[in-house]
Amino acid sequence: MRDEDFILSLTKDLEAKDPLVSSQKALLLWMLVTFAVLVSGLLMVKIRPDVNQMLETLSFNFELFSALSVGILAAGTALHLRIPGAKAPQKVLGFAVSIWMASLLFHSYSMHVTEPFSLKLALHCMASIVGLSALPGLVLYLLIRRGATTEPKQTLAIVGVAMTAAAAAFLPLSCGNDTALHLVIGHGGPAFIFGGLFWFIGPSLLRW
């Protein structure tokens, strides 16, 4: 088809398009949904008995805050990446993930944990994170699908980090195991697993 014919076919019966919802509004919506889902999920499982005591410790709050920051920052970055040409703070996100991992180790060492690492418990926490993060992940994916990302691998990988980090921010309120290896594998691991997995399937899931 010649260019002129092609352009005419695109312009014919052109309909007005609503501009994309701003990244800030979309992020706020995602945060509300995620908060509702995670609080409901947490109410369905038992809260750790020493939660009040833990909430008074600096390292525990630091762990929760860092995971939550990574979740929100990653979701914001992913939502920003759905706009072609928009600059997203990927380096800041990488730094935030490092801080989060450090906070897990800091919390574990400050608790002077003596109990041994259990792979079964770690896998249980990973499964809980996957379950808790499924709906927030889906919502974030649908919000991103409305855009037109030119970095599908990176965008979906960041979605994986956002959904798992948000769930990991709430999980310590239920999980009573503070072993360093447990925290890194069971709580932090899903972010890397899903980030990596989504990196590969990004181009097929975010095709437009």
Place this chain on the structure above:
Amino acid sequence: MPPQTNSANTDGNKIPKYVQPGGKVSQRKTISKEDNWARLMTLAQAGDETAYGKLLREISAYVKAIVRKKLDDPARADDVTQDILLAIHKARHTYDSSRPFVPWLHAILRFRLTDQLRKIYAGRKFEDLDLNSTYGETFSDVQTNEEIDGALIHALDSLPEKQRMVVKMLKLDGLSVKEAAQATGMTESALKVNAHRAYKAMRGFLTSRGGNDA
């Protein structure tokens, strides 16, 4: 320089400050090419066909110049240009008039161009294959109207069901894009995308048959 966007048209869409609701330019006597494209895209988002046509024509020439630097084959460069224009069409709702237009355009251009170049280079691996052994009948054998019709029917039959239906509606039944979209339940953009892909696939089908003569 990004256009200033502290005004809105009747639909509530943000438009550059120097664009009046009627489309007249004010406050500035001359505007740069980028500002003009941003203005045209803003009008296109509001459904202005004329502005959109003008924008696509200007962008087409710009995109083609960039694509031709990467591709020697003019026909292929035209195909890639159309693919990029289609991507711009599909992503037009993501343009934010408060941001500069060219980085948005270049991000889409780079994305689609890389994708197309990857496909082209992957396809070159098979160019040395002898396709004459695959097809007994070659395109040069097709000379009569009946045979041309037959070749087109073959090309049409080679399409997936949805694309075949779209081509039949638009080219054989003479329906408009709007009518065909209503009949199929697709959006108009989706229909146009399907039609474009169908034409491309049919052209590829017929070219591959023609190429067997060589």
